[in-house]
Amino acid sequence: MQKPNVKEFLLNGAEGDIFCDILSFEPPQGMEKLGVLFVAAELRGAPRASWGIPNLITSAMRRSYFEKDTRKPLQAFTIALKEANAVLMHELSSGNEGWLGSSSFVTFVINHQTILASRAGSNAIGVWLIRNSVRSDIFSSDSRGMAPFSSIVSGRIEDNDIIFAGSADSFSSVTENSYDLKEIYRLVQQKITERSASCAFVINIPANEMPKHALAPLLNSSLMPRDLSILARVSKPLIFTQPIVQKLSEAVFGLKEKLTERLFKLPFVLKFKKNAPAWLWSINISWTVPVKSALVGIILVAAVFGLFKSGLYAVNHLKKPDNKSTQTVSQIQKDLDGARAAMIYGDKKQAAKLLEEAGAQISLLAQNKLSQKIIAPLTDSWKEMNAQLFSIKNSVSEKFLVLKGFPIPFKPQRIYLTTKADDQEILSFTDSEVGAIYRYSVKDKKGSIKLRSEKGGFIGVLPGDKRYLYVVGKDGITLYDENAENFASTLPYDHKENILFGASGTSFALLGNVQSGQILKISIEQDGLKNSGTWLKKPDKATLNRILDAAWDGKSLWMLRDDGNILRYTNGTRNETIILSGVQNDFHADRLELAPGPELLILDSKTGKIVRFNKKGVAQTQYIDESIKSSNDFTLSANGKTAYVLVGNVVEKLSLN
Structure with a gap:
């Protein structure tokens, strides 16, 4: 299955005592089999201070879901739901069961040809599937109740399926026969603008393109050059006609002549030649210049290609973090998510402790010269949270x-x-x-x-x-x-x-x-x-x-x-x-x-x-x-x-x- 097409709709996000939010996360490199993680939420009657709960749930789930690439999607999703429940249970223990009971949280994962989903709270937020002109609610109609997440719904998805997730009224204008994505986007956009506190995902599963040739996967690869004329123009004179290659050929085979001459002067070779039959030494192979040039050209092309591949492998190997660095990166993400949670709950002391630990680990990764593509996002998140926690204002004197x-x-x-x-x-x-x-x-x-x-x-x-x-x-x-x-x-x-x-x-x-x-x-x-x-x-x-x-x-x-x-x-x-x-x-x-x-x-x-x-x-x-x-x-x-x-x-x- 190809990567799903995802369109997000969220305008303002708040209206009166209703707050909506949607979040999604692509899998990290090497974890593509786990798929894409989605969260949609609608809070009713929640104080403004609690509007960060959907983001907190998503952070907790993302950290645990993408923690290990050895886990299967169902196992990882189950563990992630436990983390989300820990966040919700904290709110319940804080006396917020009133607004939590009327709020709705939905999270789901789309992986290959499978969807895993779970819901907590009311059924204000849902997930629907359109296939062959039939719309289905993947949750049972009576699925409601108090948080936390309690069950997982799973099913297969097929090519050309359309999945809707979010506020039910956002999709009320979309019919079962709607398959034009632009028209669906227009209808959802129009519906959402009528009520600002709405959110929606529209996800399309595109059909796989059939290869037109047996070698199509190779020919379509980004490693294959598209314009071969340049290669032809360069290789032809380089291999066969250029004086440089001819001179190189003569030098190589001249060296061969010198080595052969010295070899035949060695005592054991002279002894072998004296005792060997005469016909063995009568064989004479003629090397013409074109043949020499062709051979040297082939050697040159092979050498250049080999050096290029070796260099590419070395660079990728150096950039790829080792297992210890991967564990450190995972721990930094945990510390940052934990600090974010502590800040939401007003525990600045715990947030400061976690940020200090994360900062020390980031400095250690920088000293080990890990790729900036990995360090930069962690550093940016750390700086942003550090500035927020400590009210830092970068001034210019x-x-x-x-x-x-x-x-x-x-x-x-x-x-x-x-x-x-x-x-x-x-x-x-x-x-x-x-x-x-x-x-x-x-x-x-x-x-x-x-x-x-x-x-x-x-x-x-x-x-x-x-x-x-x-x-x-x-x-x-x-x-x-x-x-x-x-x-x-x-x-x-x-x-x-x-x-x-x-x-x-x-x-x-x-x-x-x-x-x-x-x-x-x-x-x-x-x-x-x-x-x-x-x-x-x-x-x-x-x-x-x-x-x-x-x-x-x-x-x-x-x-x-x-x-x-x-x-x-x-x-x-x-x-x-x-x-x-x-x-x-x-x-x-x-x-x-x-x-x-x-x-x-x-x-x-x-x-x-x-x-x-x-x-x-x-x-x-x-x-x-x-x-x-x-x-x-x-x-x-x-x-x-x-x-x-x-x-x-x-x-x-x-x-x-």
């Missing part, structure tokens, strides 16, 4: 600024954003070694250098609220006022070298002293900075020694710990420890910024991404860009929709919309 041409040696280490009274945004870059700040106006595209003092560099620079920076210098803590564009008052402090992180509000700053395990509160008074004492209720040296960055939201201090967790403190007391979730295992938190909400924006400089988390630590969006790998620092615009990332001496501008 803009090279915003190149820091160079300074009048002094200046190597930017940190980047901050401050605002002037007119809300003009200023990017500030600091170099603690030389003790300088470079200010750059985002609007005016102009910059200038500000030196702290002539006494040496900074110990560090810490962000203030909007208009301030706190410079921890060798003579104390100095306030830099962006509005005034100068360094304001300095507060002497003995243990300034231990202040390694900090954040601030509108009228004070919180500076972490890792040596004492306390957070120093610095107030901004009219007459300058004032030490307001410690902020934590009790010292916590173990915690403060592990803090990488901090930010203030107006009520709480958020601190990024070196294990990637977030600590939130209010009024000097820890309120909660937030474990970041929804990201890959290789996520590495380096810097923290707060956006309105508050939302946590965390830079991972190792993998080149900025991740937006909600206040509970659940990842919302991951912005990935190769350009921000190995970055030093980043800061946010006032509205939190733009990130400025410092990478060496280049500033990349990244949209976070």
